Amino acid sequence: MSSELVLFYCLASIIIVSSYIVISLKNSVFSILFLVLIFLNAAALIMMLETEFLAILFLIVYVGAIAVLFLFVIIILNVKLSEFYYSIGQYILIGSILGIIFLVQTFLILDTNIEFHFLDNIHNLYPEWNFEVYSQSNIEALGSNLYTNYMYVFILAAIILLIAIIGAIVLTIHQRGYVKRQNILNQVSRDFKDSVYYINKIVK
Amino acid sequence: MVIIINISDIYIFIPELYLTLTVFILLIYGIFYSTNKYYGYPILSKNFGYLVVITFTYILFLIINTPDFLSTYFPSFFFFNNSLKWIKTIFLLVGICYVFLVISNISLEKLNVFEFFLLFILSILSIFLIISTFDLLSIYISLEMLNLIFYVLATIRRTSEFSTEAGLKYFILGVFSTGLLLFGIALIYGCIGITNFIDLSLFFQSIMKEKSILEIPTDLLLGLVFISTAFFFKLSAAPFHMWSPDVYEGTLTSIITLFIIFTKITIFFLFINLFGTSLFELFNVWQKLTLICAFFSLFLGTFIAFAQTKFKRFLAYSSINHVGFIMIAVSSINYNGFYSLIFYMMIYILINLGIFASLLSLRNFRNYKFNHQIRYISEFTILSKTHPIIAFSILIILFSISGIPPIAGFFTKLIVFLTCLKSSLYSLVIFAITISCLATFYYIRIIKIIYFDNCNVWLIYVPMDKSKAFVLSFSVLLLTFFCLNPNLIINSIYIISTIN
């Protein structure tokens, strides 16, 4: 019963329990907070796989941007309490049948002798200097592959981000015309000589 | 580090590079002109439409003159084939026809965003990248690109709640299916560590020599099931078809042509690339999946369409029916099935171009401000007296869908059935023939509504404009006179299917 196994089971059980809480709470903001808990635990699990860049990226992108977007949606929709109330009784039979089928399939398919390879060397009290010095950290391993071997998908990811920008602006921009804005360029490029000029007009 | 790409990669990639650069230049041109006070904030949507046509002719020129290579590029993410050349040509021609169909509806629907055609060019780019993909990771990325564009296009009419609801449904279910795709890819990668198609095909060939199917690790089979489920989701094949009637009904008709024509053809090509070349050894596994989906698609597509009263939902179920037929062709792919598949897809494109040319032109004209798309099938009623030629075109196209000779649709179904018989799927053929006979009922019911129904209040439609008339006549004439000289289409299909 090594510490990694205990840690894995703790984090995984918190994730499963939190995911049930997310879908069953009536208060939407609370369920988003439990979603954030799920993300944090998932990031901790990823960090156990020795890919720390991916874990921090999870925190930055998922918690820092996506959970924030979820909260924005809830604020925009002004959801107080979930008014959608359904009785669990009409779904419990078919839900449990499907859930049991899925669970049985999972256990049939995955071998029960799953080996957790990150649990090797549990008695290793001394650092392996060979491994520490001559291996790449997670960021270096990602970088050395992403920009050379996987260059094609990297540029495609840039185009996807461009499409996301275009899509977000097409769908949400609301240009209200006739708003008087300052045009700094016009203001700064005013010339004194052009500010007053003579109109040749004969007034009778 | 060694330089990974060399000049031949970029040489093959030139049409896509040109397309990307055109997108950038058009984007810059669009924003600098449409937000310019001096020019009076012009609305550039139709302008972009014509620019798209010019771009496509240039790219057509580039693609036709590509020399014939056969290899994989960009460390095997991207492959090029002679048949890909002609497939891309067909996509570009269909794209030009699409622009002709839609260009006058843009001003009628008051869709004043210039990004509409920009997103269309980007979707053609992503389609090119999807059909030439050769790695599981780049399947995901390029498919996500296409999906993202279509999510935006589905809700581009953002003032209509109906349209945004349909777009939201499409988005959520599309993202869910992409999640299934990723899960399948992750399972395959986690089991064998291979994502490239060449390596996958070598792996499966060596595995199948020694072991039987029962000894393949179940993670692989599960991954295959998830990936094919994701593809069936996108194709709206039953039993994953639930989103398509709602989405097709809610979004604008101009955009539904894009969905119906381009998505299905692209994903079928992707399906053939993945399952036909790399996972071909597991043919017995995925053939069963395709057969089940074909059975359900034919069944559900026919029987639910009986109850439809709205035209776009009817078209959605009709396209589910078509998908069922194409899946029959896919499941018999080891015996010359490829030929029947491409043939069916060509005629499918022609049918849909024709149907949408007539549907897009039927706008109920009350006064110059209120012209809206017809919604119900019963609004077709006096079409034979007010627009006899459109009525006749719809007649030809409906005959083609239901497979009545001598219209081209009959020959496609014939060839699909013959290849299916050759790979000894007898009961499926009998079932499909019975289903087509049943389906003929509601196609002929529409013809009855057009020609033989009377009503008291006649609807006036906006007259059809030249570009739509061109596409409509092109498709109807090709469908009608296909039987007289089939060489026009058959030769191109032969080139595509045999060079592969």
Place this chain on the structure above:
Amino acid sequence: MFKEYSILLTFICLTFLLATIVFILSYIFSVQKADAEKISAYECGFNPFDDARTTFDIRFYLVAILFLIFDLEVSFLYPWSVCIGYLNNQGFYVICTFLFILTIGFLYEWFKGALDWE
């Protein structure tokens, strides 16, 4: 074995424990006599006329989405900045292409007015 981050785990656990203790203590030791009048919203002594929240501007959401996109761009830049030492010219030109594509997106949103706030 990832021993270096175990101290982070201890830290997080202790923080969580401390926050929970403070929360539970304040819940236990506070006097709670909730009354309907005490909990309801206060609006100068009157009953509340309307909901306290105003309509939400969509510009906040657009800002959040654009932040997400440029955050992803920066997160693509992190591994590049570590590895640029041994990626030769190709690494440089790849990131140039990437940044060029996203600069075009930036120009698009600038001139569309997504960065203005009235």
